[in-house]
Amino acid sequence: MKKYLPNGNIPLLIRELQNKFQVYAPQLEGKQIAFKHLVFPERVRLDYSLSFLPPAKLIIPFSYSKESATNKQKQLLFGVHLADLDAINYLDRIFSQPINDPIYQNIRKNFVIVGVDYPQQKDAFFTDQHEYLKSRCDLFLDKINNGYLAIPGTLLGQELLKSKYFEVITSQKYQPADKVNGNDLLKNIPALKKAVLNKNHPIWEEMAQKCLGCGICSYVCPLCFCFDREEKNTLTQPPQQLRRASSCLLKSFHAIAGGSNFAPTIKERFYNWYYHKFVRMVDEYGQPGCVGCNRCSTYCPAGINIYENLQRLIEQ
Ligand code: SF4
Ligand code: SF4
Known part of the structure; x- marks a missing residue:
């Protein structure tokens, strides 16, 4: 059953949710939107285009x-955009196929996700698949006039809807807001794959001249998930096997024992x-490892x- 969430009820709903969950939500931090632990519900920003x-x-x-994953209060991500919902759904597949990763699954089951629809950043090239993604979270908030249409995607989402801050829908209230048109670039999967396979294209050399090999692109990407392993030892605790985010743009990522390196040049790493x-990722999952954020x-x-770059590769 769908319900109506008026804009004015959002901070009240969040305050109620904070009694049960640790709530994370988009907030203004300097000039950026940061998706982080929310202390003051009135600081939530659902009208954002992109979180850092x-x-x-x-x-x-x-x-x-x-x-x-151990002994944690359930965590609720409030206001996850469609492209980021798409990425989280993709990560769920990556960490369950072909091999199930119990560490990811144990962490993931502690997360409740409330998605939100809002016009994306003007340069984003997210594929239009709104309807499909609305059911891929616990609760989805679809923008309508003066509020949101709340659509449950799981049993937990239905439970959340029992809050008094959601109202029964009347036809006068429900008028869909203007939707963003999706972009078709990522839909053209065979063309994308063929274009990137063209290793002789001059773009790779050009980009190698520009790229600093800093790895920022992969640290901010919702679908870059590679990690290094590290053992953390203390005098008081048993050793912990840490996964530390890494980036294949870094030379150290490709280093092996004996001083050799599988990708010593920026051109190789960029490619x-x-x-x-x-x-x-197209071969493994049938979908590019990019949601166009x-x-x-x-x-x-x-x-x-x-x-x-992708447009140029496809055109030539
Ligand atoms: S590594 Fe990524 S973020 Fe850094 S310069 Fe190269 S393309 Fe840009
Ligand atoms: S590769 Fe795609 S999903 Fe990753 S940051 Fe860039 S646009 Fe976003």
Whole structure:
């Protein structure tokens, strides 16, 4: 059953949710939107276009271990955008196929997700699949006039809807807001794969001249999940096996014992990033490892734009 959430009830609902969950939500931090622990419900910003780090990084943060999942209060991500919902759903597949990863699953089951619809950042190239994604979270808030239409996607979502802050829908209240049109670039999967397989294209050399090899693009990407293993030892605790986020754009990522390196040049590492996202992940999961959020382009210090690069590769 769907219900209506008036804008004015949102902070009240969040305050109620805070009694049961640790709530994370988008908030203004300086000039950026940060998706982080919410202390004051009135500070929530659902009208944002892009958070600096994706909410997926709250599920698999820059450092985590199997101990990360133990004795935790349930965590609720409030206001996850469609592209980020898409990414979290994809991560759920990656960490369950072909091999189930119990560390990820134990962390993930502690998260409740409330999605929200809002016009995305103007440069994002998210594919239009709103209807499908609305059912891929516990509760989805679909923008309508003066509030949101709340659509449960799970039994827990139905429980959340019992709050007095959701109202019964009357036809006068329900008028859909204008929707963003999706972009078709990521739908053209065979063309994308073929284009990226063209290793002789001049773009790879051009990008190698520009790219700083800093790895920021992969640290902000909701679908970059590679990690290094590290053992943390203290005098008082048993050793912990940590997973620390890493980036295949870094030279150290490809280093092996004896001083050899599988990808010593930036050109090889830059190409590998695209190859993994648009060839290997397509082969493994039938879908590119990119949801078109545009974070990598927004935060690249060298001004490298993934959308422009993919368009150029496809055109030539
Ligand atoms: S953020 Fe830009 S400069 Fe840094 S590694 Fe990625 S593409 Fe290269
Ligand atoms: S590759 Fe870039 S645009 Fe695609 S999901 Fe990652 S950060 Fe977003």
